[in-house]
Amino acid sequence: MVVYKFKTPISEEDIRKLKVNDVLYITGTIVTARDQAHRRALEFFKQGKPLPLNLEGLAVFHCGPVVSKEGDKWIAVAAGPTTSTRMDIFEDEFIKNFKVRVVIGKGGMGKKTTDAMSKYGAVYGAFTGGAAILAAKAIKNIKGVEWLDLGTPEALWIFEVEEFGPLAVAIDSHGNNIFTDIQRKVEEGKQKIYQKLGLSP
Amino acid sequence: MDIAKIVEDAAFNLLRQAVIYLPDDVKQALKKAYVEETSETGKTQLKAILDNVELAEKYEAPVCQDTGTIIFYVKAGAEAKDLDKLENAVINATRKATKEIPLRPNSVDPFTQKNSGDNTGRYIPFLHWEIVPGNSTELTVMTKGGGSENVCVSGMLVPGEGINGLKKFAIDEVIKAGAQPCPPTILGIAIGGGADIAMKLAKKTLLKPLNEPNPNPEIAKLEKDIFEAANMTGIGPMGLGGKTTVLGVHVDYAFRHPASFPAAVAFNCWAARRASARINADGTVEYLTHKMKK
Numbered sequence: 001m002v003v004y005k006f007k008t009p010i011s012e013e014d015i016r017k018l019k020v021n022d023v024l025y026i027t028g029t030i031v032t033a034r035d036q037a038h039r040r041a042l043e044f045f046k047q048g049k050p051l052p053l054n055l056e057g058l059a060v061f062h063c064g065p066v067v068s069k070e071g072d073k074w075i076a077v078a079a080g081p082t083t084s085t086r087m088d089i090f091e092d093e094f095i096k097n098f099k100v101r102v103v104i105g106k107g108g109m110g111k112k113t114t115d116a117m118s119k120y121g122a123v124y125g126a127f128t129g130g131a132a133i134l135a136a137k138a139i140k141n142i143k144g145v146e147w148l149d150l151g152t153p154e155a156l157w158i159f160e161v162e163e164f165g166p167l168a169v170a171i172d173s174h175g176n177n178i179f180t181d182i183q184r185k186v187e188e189g190k191q192k193i194y195q196k197l198g199l200s201p
Numbered sequence: 202m203d204i205a206k207i208v209e210d211a212a213f214n215l216l217r218q219a220v221i222y223l224p225d226d227v228k229q230a231l232k233k234a235y236v237e238e239t240s241e242t243g244k245t246q247l248k249a250i251l252d253n254v255e256l257a258e259k260y261e262a263p264v265c266q267d268t269g270t271i272i273f274y275v276k277a278g279a280e281a282k283d284l285d286k287l288e289n290a291v292i293n294a295t296r297k298a299t300k301e302i303p304l305r306p307n308s309v310d311p312f313t314q315k316n317s318g319d320n321t322g323r324y325i326p327f328l329h330w331e332i333v334p335g336n337s338t339e340l341t342v343m344t345k346g347g348g349s350e351n352v353c354v355s356g357m358l359v360p361g362e363g364i365n366g367l368k369k370f371a372i373d374e375v376i377k378a379g380a381q382p383c384p385p386t387i388l389g390i391a392i393g394g395g396a397d398i399a400m401k402l403a404k405k406t407l408l409k410p411l412n413e414p415n416p417n418p419e420i421a422k423l424e425k426d427i428f429e430a431a432n433m434t435g436i437g438p439m440g441l442g443g444k445t446t447v448l449g450v451h452v453d454y455a456f457r458h459p460a461s462f463p464a465a466v467a468f469n470c471w472a473a474r475r476a477s478a479r480i481n482a483d484g485t486v487e488y489l490t491h492k493m494k495k
Contacts, residue, residue, distance in 0.1 A: 001241065021242060036314075066266045066305045077303060078266035080253075083348045083381050106439060107348070107380040128249035129348065129383035129439055130472045132266040133256040151316035153305055166249065168242055168441055178242075179380055182442045186376055186434050193430050197368045 005163065009057025010101040012121035018169045020176040024125050025165035026102065029143070029158065030059040034082060036154040037147060038090035045097045052146040053158065055098040059125070062087055062105035064153025066132070067142070074142040076159065080132035081106040084124070092116035108170055108179030118175045125167030126178075138164040202484045204283040205290045208340070211478050211486045212294035215342045216271070217302055218491035219476040220263040223254055226410040227387075227448065227473050234385055234438070234445040243443025247385075250438070250471060265472040268304040269344035271295055271326035274408065276339040279332050281482065287338070288328055295320050307347070329401075336482040339489070341408060344474045349382035355400045355465040358392075360457075367392055367464050368427060374466045375431045375447070380440020383470035385448045387411065390427065392464045394455030403465035406451035408475050415452055424450045448473075 001021050006014060008028030018024065031053070033041065041051055065079035084105030087094075091103060091113040101122050103109070106129035117123060127135060141160040148155045170178040194200075223231075231254070235247040257264040273291050277284050296319045298304055308322040309315065320326070333339075354374050358366040371390055378386075391402035414421040428450040437443025448471065457463065477489040 023245070064266065064305060066263055066268065066303055068303050078263045078268075078305075080266045082267070083351065085381060106383065108440060126439060126441060128246050128253070130265040130267075130346075130470060131249045131253035132264065133260060133262050134249055134253040135266075136262070137256065151306065151309070151318075153307070153316070166245060168245065168439075170441060178441055182436060182440060183379060185442075186379070186436055189433070189435060190376065193372055193433050194369070196433065197365070197372065197426060197430050199365050199369050 008059065011057065012101070015101045015121050015123055016173050018123050018172050019174070020169055020172045020178050022169040023165065024102070024167040024169055025163040026059055026167070027162050027164070028058070028160070030061045030104065030161055030164060031055060032061045032063045032065065032157040032159070034062060034064055034154050035086055036150045037156050038087050038094055040147060040150070041098070042090055042093055051098070052156065055100050057099065057101055059102035059104055060094065060100045061159070062103070065157060067152055074145060076136045076139040076142060078132035079135040079139060080130050081127045083107040084109050088113055095120050095122050104167060108177070114171050114175060114177045117171055117173050121173050123169050123173055124171035126170040127165070127167055135164070138162055204484070205286040207484050207486065208287050208290035208480060209294045211340060211480055212273070212291045212342065213298050214488070214493065215340065215476040215478055216294065216298040216304070216344070218488070219342050219344050219474040220268050220302060220304065221257055221261055222491055223264060223472065224410065224475060224490060226412050227471070228254060230411050230448040231471060234448065238438070238443050238445055240437055240443035242441045243437040243445065246438035246441060247445070263302065263304065264474070265346060266305055267346045267348065268307065269346050269474065270307060270350070271320055272329070272343045272345060273326055274329045274341040274343070274405065276331050276333045278335040278337045280336040281338045284338070291326060291328065292321055295326050338480045339477060340480060341475060341477040343408060346383070346470045346472060349386060349468040349470040352378035352382045353400070353467045355396050355463065357396070358462040358464050360460065360462040364423065366462065368430070370464055371427050371466050372430050375436070376434055378468060379436055382468040383472070384436055384440060385438055385445045385471050387448050387469040387473050388427065388431070388450045389467040389469065390450065390465070391453045392462065393457040394463060395461070396463050398455050399463040399465035400467065402453040402455060403467040406453045407467055407469045407473065409451050411449035420452050424452050
């Protein structure tokens with residue numbers, strides 16, 4: 001386990017140094033996107049419309065934060081990750097088209113995303129689910145918000161962060177995926193659990 | 202005496218207590234899991250959870266950004282006054298809590314995809330009513346996270362397989378859910394009644410403290426067996442591997458139709474948020490799960 005501290009924009013060369021089980025902290029810009037924002041971003045790309053900001057080298061964060069507004073200023077009150085599997089249907093295209101280097105979420109992602117990460121150079125950083133204040137304290141400033149018409153959980157929040165983490169590298173850019181490894185081990189051990197419960201296989 | 206105002210204030214306080222302060226039994230279980238965890242990655246996750254629980258209390262901010270779907274369980278005293286005003290009072294409390302705590306607006310019209318912005322909408326917040334003797338009313342709130350809700354499941358099992366069928370159903374669902382419900386989770390399991398009744402009971406058992414096994418020793422044993430089996434899976438904290446996949450298991454049941462064996466497994470994330478209060482006939486409010494902070 002190696003601890004890395006990267007600043008955005010992150011280069012492909014740096015991201016390829018990471019291996020599963022390493023720990024990553026990010027300083028710089030991360031952008032939230034959930035189901036609706038992923039869908040709209042890909043529609044924009046298809047229509048040749050530019051996104052509100054260039055995502056190359058940045059991190060996309062599966063998160064719908066709790067925010068409050070003081071005067072004109074947005075403040076992140078609580079900002080932990082949401083379940084990433086819902087974004088699995090979009091993420092390979094998202095990585096390919098927008099060249100994000102880190103996808104932050106919880107719960108892991110599947111083979112299509114893992115393949116895209118290895119092909120284009122990106123990693124999945126698992127942030128502890130529910131650890132919303134830990135995340136909010138690393139957000140130093142909300143630089144902006146786009147697509148608020150989608151509702152605050154689904155909007156594109158642009159966060160300036162300092163040492164955002166710990167992110168457990170759970171999918172690296174070399175085809176390794178901790179979540180699928182664990183799932184395989186769990187399946188392999190299932191018969192033993194059935195036995196313990198007195199069930200016939 | 203303005204009962205509606207008293208209920209509204211109590212419901213607001215309950216929402217605040219629930220989303221910021223985890224119940225003591227859940228905190229203790231998380232601390233125990235941290236001490237006992239042997240996987241390095243698993244321990245890192247539990248450490249982040251415990252740090253986060255502490256930060257939430259320190260900054261008086263919601264422990265998780267998903268402040269959930271808001272559900273109230275009401276035990277209404279048969280002689281309590283103004284019960285017809287209770288629903289409106291908790292709706293007002295929900296709006297106020299969304300703005301002032303704040304909570305994330307989590308109530309979306311499924312047809313227009315529009316977020317109401319204040320955590321209210323058709324049937325939301327949802328109220329479960331029960332009538333009990335007496336003149337006081339007990340109000341409990343559960344703010345239920347979406348990640349753990351997405352893996353809740355009910356099934357119609359084969360009556361001939363009996364309780365073994367239930368054990369297999371529960372453990373298979375824990376495995377299928379994997380990392381998604383934010384493990385370590387709490388399982389509420391119920392059988393009997395009918396499809397809706399089993400799920401209602403399963404979800405309601407999530408309100409029980411972790412250190413309260415079922416009073417029926419046979420059912421307590423079943424809870425323990427499923428608990429141990431779930432923690433044998435190795436799914437671990439956040440599904441990144443480890444010893445702690447569940448913090449506790451509660452089982453409840455209703456009698457069943459001879460031909461049916463309805464079963465339900467309700468998952469709650471580690472951020473198991475709940476709070477209760479009793480509203481007395483004289484207008485005083487006793488907070489039952491949390492100490493009221495002045």
